[in-house]
Amino acid sequence: MEQILYPELRRAAFAAFGALAAAHADERFYCVALFTSGSYRYVYPTAATLEGVKSVARRYLEKPTYRALWGTQDVAMRELKWSLPDSPYHEDDAYDDQFDAVETIIMSLWQSIDENDDTQYSGVCKTVHRACYAVLTALRDSGLFDKEKVLFLLAMGDQGDEDRLASAEALNSPDLVKQFRSELIIDEIRLEAARQRLSDWCRL
DSSP, X not given: OHHHHHHHHHHHHHHHHHHHHXXXXXXXXXXXXEEEOTTOOOEEEEEEEHHHHHHHHHHHHTSHHHHHHHOSHHHHHHHHTTOGGGSTTTTOHHHHGGGHHHHHXXXXXXXXXXXXXXXXXXXXXXXXXXXXXXXXXXXXXXXXXXXXXOEEEEEETTOOHHHHHHHHHHHSOHHHHHXXXXXXXXOHHHHHHHHHHHHHHHOO
């Protein structure tokens, strides 16, 4: 199954992120990620730039509730920086079309199994999971983005800081991970559990 998904996911990711990088070459990217659900039903591209989060922060501060909560643009940007679904480039329609075939493959993987069978269920999850990490590694090493400045992640909805950090540790330089960690609130016990889950799921 992985042999079917990986080549198409790699093609889609390089096409989408290549187009995104070219279209916004004047912006400062700080995160490039593949975004999925906890049950691995889909994979989409997402990315974030400082200019993008600044524009989103301005829009939030136009609302009285957020203006009262955050007050300044700097605070708003800090709160929104790692909320990737708030990025202007999250699941952008201009690039998502590249992932149509990926969506079809993932759907067929789920349709081919008995989801009540725990072994089959976890097998599909791990297939998608490992393909995402392999593609993110290829993206990181491609030179398309500066890997000393851009954080690569496998991101999910409702993802805890510990899981984000464990993902970052698997894909990025120690210096970049250290900077990322300084912007998170980390529980060490949960972090160790997240690292163990990642190790188990990435193991062939």
